[in-house]
Amino acid sequence: MMDLAHGLIELIEQVGSREDLGEAMTAITRRLGFEFFALTHHVDVQANEGDVIHLHNYPERWAEYYDSMALGLADPVHRAAHVTSVGFRWSQLKKLIALEKRDMKILDKGRQQGIGDGFTVPANVPGEARGSCTFANRDSSQFPEAMMPLAQLVGAFAFEAARRLLIPPGDPACQDLPRLTPRQRDCALWVARGKTDWEVSRILGIEEDTVTRHIKMACERYGVNKRTLLAVRTLFDGTLSFSEIVARRYTPFRE
Amino acid sequence: MLHVLKSGDPLEVSVLRAMFKARKEVFVDLLRWDVPVLGDTFEVDQFDNEHATYLVLAGRDGRHLGSARLLPTMRANILSSLYPMLCEGEVPRSVDTYEITRFCLDRDLRASERRLVRDALVTSLVEHALENRIGAYCAVAHMSWFQQILAFGWKCRPLGLPQMVGGTMLAAARIIIEPDTPHRLSAAGIVPAPLPETAGRKAA
Known part of the structure; x- marks a missing residue:
């Protein structure tokens, strides 16, 4: 398992562009037993052009709906990622946060569009927007349970690679933090x-x-x-x- | 300024005392770790012995800003003694590998200062390694800290898969120090800058 981990991490670290990272992640996602991935900051993507991590291979219709509804902020999966630093399966969501009607609707809608079950690794760097790396499948029937620890590890490295490629160093508005006496x-x-x-x-x-x-x-x-x-x-x-x-x-x- | 110390250093007693006190405030009072406390004031454990090396950043007035403890992997250390199960292969044990433990940013620092001190401490760890022929560090980290360790830009490799230990998910990593590591840090935005001279006032 560690050989596989090191192989996947090497692959992630060699990428030199957004496109490379997308391709590497597509391959890695399959190797982990998933179909889809999403590396993203938990922000309203349409309102934050530029220095934001938002890379995925979700079905186009779902991605459009998601971005237009600014679900990056309200998504129950993202909210759950703010109360833990450990990767979680979506079936565990209700153990992490209170799920409301609106949340169930979002999850249902995702399921209809082919994003039925997933594993999300929270990624938080202090002073920057919170984010995560998600691996997902159409339904729960072939969920690769045994791969979760590896997905946790690879997710952390993938998010860091995305940070390195997509966010200029020192940029995220933390250089001139207001200082209080x-x-x-x-x-x-x-x-x-x-x-x-x-x-x-x-x-x-x-x-x-x-x-x-x-x-x-x-x-x-x-x-x-x-x-x-x-x-x-x-x-x-x-x-x-x-x-x-x-x-x-x-x-x-x-x- | 940076002080590189051994635990019995008679000239630097005040710097060491300030560090043990700051460690108590961070790891026991703030993070609620279950670790021994001496006289209700100092956090000192069994690895704070003559084999430990401390990197301490202190203000000109001697106040503690940040610190880290390095343990030789040829002797008992936290990974080998407490968390060997986090390594899938052999636990690191080599004259050129040290374990980073008790990475501590003073509780009294303000957010902007924390970042300066953190960057200075990480940079100092790399310089110390290059000056002392240390080829790698290892560390045990909770997953949220793990993501930050990666964000420093240095080359990290996991030693095993993350595991739940005592209710938290931990992972062990090797941090590889090479001649280009300083460059990797600065590419990640970790650059040395002037440090705050004194730690901020204590919060109420």
Whole structure:
């Protein structure tokens, strides 16, 4: 199995263009026992031309529908990929996120168009849009269960190859991140934890007006006009981390 | 600045203490790893002995910015002692292979600083390897960290298939260090830049 892994990884690393990567991925996908692949950032692809990873061999009709509906954002598979870093089979979706009617519709529609079952490997590089590498089949009858660990590994390397080819280094808008002063960051943290300005002022032992001003300045630095957006943006770029806000067991690294 | 240290280094006690303290804040307080803590302040385990080498980035005032621990693979290390099952073949064991463990970015860094310190630490690891004839590193990583390790641009090869261990999916990788590795890093956007002189204020 490792010989196969190394072979596939070599193949991925040798690609020099988007077309090469597409061809290599088509071959690799078959070798893993799947028909379709998708390497993608979880964004509205039509609204984000240019520096976005979006490469797949899905049936054309499905891809058009998907992009036109901006499903990159709402797709339950993508949402599930945001709550785990481990690859998952779509049949496990309901264990990861709450599936709503709209989600079932999307999954049904996919099934009708020939994308019935899949395995998705989350790919998250901090400071950049979240993404994933998906391998999919028409239905669940020939799902290559034994290949899942290998698909997890190959998916990670494939996403990195896509990043290297499709995104200019240092580009993803993280060079000029807005910087908060330590006090602004403290206030933003307590806002993200759901506290009002008055509550924050009690916690930090400063005037309520001062808290309001810090938060206003922090919002200005991010170019947003709502406190909730400040929380979202600071979480997205890593100024704040989820583990600071929700105290729960969280073990991203293990060394 | 970069300090390359051994654990008993008498001249650098304060840098080492700051590192063990920072490790406790990151790995125990933030990431909730189940690892030993000394006196409620320092994260120190059985591999923090005279065989470990530390790469520590500190501000001019001595404050900890980031650090990593290197363990020789000729002796007991994390992969060989705790996670040998992550290697499909032999567990790496060679005089020119070191294990990277406890890659630690100070909890007090702001997002933009984290990136600078991270890049400086990765660059330092590669320079250290090239200066000391280290041909490869190995590392055990959770899958989310694995994707970041790949994103640094250096050449990585898996040592085995990812596996669920104690409720998390882990993988082991070999990081191959060659003369062109610095070039690969800079092509991936990992370039050394001036470091923040002092770590940011502690969050409330």
